[in-house]
Amino acid sequence: MTGDMSGSGARLDRPRQLARRAKTGAAVAALAAFVGAVPLVRATHRSHPRRTHSLLPPSDFLAVVSTDNFGAGDLAPGQAPPVVSSGGS
Amino acid sequence: MRTETWRAFGCEVVVGGDVPAAELEAVHDLFVRRDRSFSRFRPDSELNAVNASRASHVVVSEEFASMLARALTAARASDGCVDPTLGQALLSAGYDRDFRQIVPVDVPPGPPVGSALDAVRLSGRLLSRPPGLLLDLNGVVKSDTVDEALGLAPSAAFVSAGGDLAARASVDVALAGGEVVCLRRGGLATSSTERRRWLRAGECRHHLIDPRTGASARSPWLEVSVCARTCLQADVAAKTALLLGPDGPEWLDRHGLPGRLRAGSGTIVRTATWPGQLVPEAACT
Numbered sequence: 001m002t003g004d005m006s007g008s009g010a011r012l013d014r015p016r017q018l019a020r021r022a023k024t025g026a027a028v029a030a031l032a033a034f035v036g037a038v039p040l041v042r043a044t045h046r047s048h049p050r051r052t053h054s055l056l057p058p059s060d061f062l063a064v065v066s067t068d069n070f071g072a073g074d075l076a077p078g079q080a081p082p083v084v085s086s087g088g089s
Numbered sequence: 090m091r092t093e094t095w096r097a098f099g100c101e102v103v104v105g106g107d108v109p110a111a112e113l114e115a116v117h118d119l120f121v122r123r124d125r126s127f128s129r130f131r132p133d134s135e136l137n138a139v140n141a142s143r144a145s146h147v148v149v150s151e152e153f154a155s156m157l158a159r160a161l162t163a164a165r166a167s168d169g170c171v172d173p174t175l176g177q178a179l180l181s182a183g184y185d186r187d188f189r190q191i192v193p194v195d196v197p198p199g200p201p202v203g204s205a206l207d208a209v210r211l212s213g214r215l216l217s218r219p220p221g222l223l224l225d226l227n228g229v230v231k232s233d234t235v236d237e238a239l240g241l242a243p244s245a246a247f248v249s250a251g252g253d254l255a256a257r258a259s260v261d262v263a264l265a266g267g268e269v270v271c272l273r274r275g276g277l278a279t280s281s282t283e284r285r286r287w288l289r290a291g292e293c294r295h296h297l298i299d300p301r302t303g304a305s306a307r308s309p310w311l312e313v314s315v316c317a318r319t320c321l322q323a324d325v326a327a328k329t330a331l332l333l334g335p336d337g338p339e340w341l342d343r344h345g346l347p348g349r350l351r352a353g354s355g356t357i358v359r360t361a362t363w364p365g366q367l368v369p370e371a372a373c374t
């Protein structure tokens with residue numbers, strides 16, 4: 001009886017289990033499709049995000065520049081500078 | 090010096106030097122791609138897709154994540170002055186369409202909208218922020234693109250967008266007020282409240298939003314030019330000095346950055362390391 005109930009129960013439960021598995025499978029497939037569309041996992045494995053996005057820490061971001069980076073302009077009269085920097089953007 | 094020019098980000102891009110066509114094409118494509126991804130005025134930009142999403146967590150492209158990471162670093166380095174969370178404040182001030190289409194209107198500007206910097210988290214490509222928050226990455230996108238473009242064109246002497254430039258060879262640059270400087274390498278950028286400004290109910294507004302007030306900044310400086318190692322750093326420093334107002338020159342000096350600040354009165358203040366301010370060694374003895 002017990003075995004029969006168990007077998008019957010197992011048979012009765014089977015469609016539900018299958019449905020549950022199908023639901024889970026669909027969810028996994030949907031998730032896989034999503035991850036495939038936006039390759040978050042592969043990107044994480046391919047290149048470490050922290051390294052990809054690293055930039056100088058804020059303390060070094062605006063470090064001192066060498067004073068010989070620039071000097072006075074030396075255009076001759078009549079010459080036009082190739083660039084005008086006036087915050088025009 | 091030979092130059093090639095075109096328009097992107099609503100301004101003129103200039104590439105100087107004897108640059109082969111393949112390098113020019115790579116630079117051009119980079120500007121087009123960045124403009125397409127980060128424009129506030131293109132309905133199909135990734136920026137607008139992210140801003141429109143009602144989800145609190147959004148997966149973004151690697152390029153977007155990288156740019157946002159730069160913007161967040163810039164925000165920390167600038168003591169919160171250069172802030173990528175002020176998109177709504179810009180709209181509220183009236184900068185709600187391509188600048189060439191803005192016309193004076195009698196409608197007063199909307200209420201100021203403050204910073205939401207503390208609410209933004211970026212982990213790899215996963216962005217978390219309150220839905221409805223409007224990001225605006227233009228504080229870093231253009232100047233970072235200039236730096237990257239120079240890297241893509243080894244033959245170029247300089248790349249400039251709207252006068253913000255990165256150089257690997259000497260280039261003369263004119264500044265408002267008649268001064269000309271020679272940038273030998275690195276970056277030079279200018280931030281100004283005299284450009285990109287408009288009238289709203291008779292009041293002048295401009296695109297530089299002060300995160301402390303959420304409205305167009307009130308600064309004694311009309312224009313700030315800064316030289317730094319990269320165009321991005323120069324741009325961030327120029328914006329910060331302008332927004333800090335009277336404290337701007339001291340902030341630049343504290344970071345050892347050469348800067349030139351032009352006030353509304355016409356007065357020009359140069360920081361200690363700006364050319365001409367350095368005392369020649371011989372004069373000290």
